Amino acid sequence: xxxxxxxxxxxxxxxxxxxxxxxxxxxxxxxxxxxxxxxxxxxxxxxxxxxxxxxxxxxxxxxxxxxxxxxxxxxxxxxxxxxxxxxxxxxxxxxxxxxxxxxxxxxxxxxxxxxxxxxxxxxxxxxxxxxxxxxxxxxxxxxxxxxxxxxxxxxxxxxxxxxxxxxxxxxxxxxxxxxxxxxxxxxxxxxxxxxxxxxxxxxxxxxxxxxxxxxxxxxxxxxxxxxxxxxxxxxxxxxxxxxxxxxxxxxxxxxxxxxxxxxxxxxxxxxxx
Ligand SMILES: [Zn+2]
Numbered sequence: 001x002x003x004x005x006x007x008x009x010x011x012x013x014x015x016x017x018x019x020x021x022x023x024x025x026x027x028x029x030x031x032x033x034x035x036x037x038x039x040x041x042x043x044x045x046x047x048x049x050x051x052x053x054x055x056x057x058x059x060x061x062x063x064x065x066x067x068x069x070x071x072x073x074x075x076x077x078x079x080x081x082x083x084x085x086x087x088x089x090x091x092x093x094x095x096x097x098x099x100x101x102x103x104x105x106x107x108x109x110x111x112x113x114x115x116x117x118x119x120x121x122x123x124x125x126x127x128x129x130x131x132x133x134x135x136x137x138x139x140x141x142x143x144x145x146x147x148x149x150x151x152x153x154x155x156x157x158x159x160x161x162x163x164x165x166x167x168x169x170x171x172x173x174x175x176x177x178x179x180x181x182x183x184x185x186x187x188x189x190x191x192x193x194x195x196x197x198x199x200x201x202x203x204x205x206x207x208x209x210x211x212x213x214x215x216x217x218x219x220x221x222x223x224x225x226x227x228x229x230x231x232x233x234x235x236x237x238x239x240x241x242x243x244x245x246x247x248x249x250x251x252x253x254x255x256x257x258x259x260x261x262x263x264x265x266x267x268x269x270x271x272x273x
Pocket of ligand 1: 082089090100142152153
């Protein structure tokens with residue numbers, strides 16, 4: 001009898017111990033749920049860390065980009081002194097020794113001096129050499145210039161005609177409204193430059209004119225103008241065109257016009273942003 005009881009007790013003990021070792025089903029599912037929660041928390045934390053990291057990287061990147069945009073980069077201006085070498089341009093009936101190419105180069109050099117303080121300036125020619133007009137435009141395109149300015153002097157059979165006129169590229173049959181952006185900007189620039197040149201020099205204002213036959217203004221990719229600074233065929237204007245004082249007034253006018261143009265372009269860009 002005692003033996004039987006002992007055996008039963010032992011069995012009960014064993015069952016108890018087994019039950020202790022193996023947690024109940026309920027306990028197991030609780031543990032599983034806790035484990036899952038832990039895993040989920042870990043995953044959420046990881047995602048949060050990644051999101052914060054990406055946000056910080058993006059903030060730094062856009063901050064740097066903003067700062068870079070604040071640093072003013074110098075605009076590239078290409079100055080083209082018309083004619084040169086075996087191509088003298090217009091002659092003068094008032095002086096055998098002075099021809100158009102020299103006047104153009106003198107004015108162009110003064111313009112370079114004025115603009116160099118603010119812009120990156122490149123001269124198509126600094127000497128008395130002949131350069132093909134297509135190559136002049138090509139040079140400006142290669143330099144990715146922002147503005148192209150060609151300097152010339154005019155001549156006409158009627159000696160009373162005088163004043164400044166500026167050409168930009170536009171097809172004869174087109175009105176500006178249907179021109180491309182370069183053509184529109186060229187006209188925009190020409191207006192500013194003519195106004196300030198006339199203001200500075202007191203010269204006659206002959207106007208801004210479209211012309212599709214001028215190679216340098218047609219073949220350039222950027223806003224481009226050709227300035228006829230005055231008439232060599234007019235005695236009074238020819239004399240003025242050969243003085244440093246008058247040439248300086250002309251280039252001061254060009255510089256002011258350019259400045260006004262860039263200010264207007266900037267205003268336009270901020271308005272459209
Ligand atoms: Zn010319």
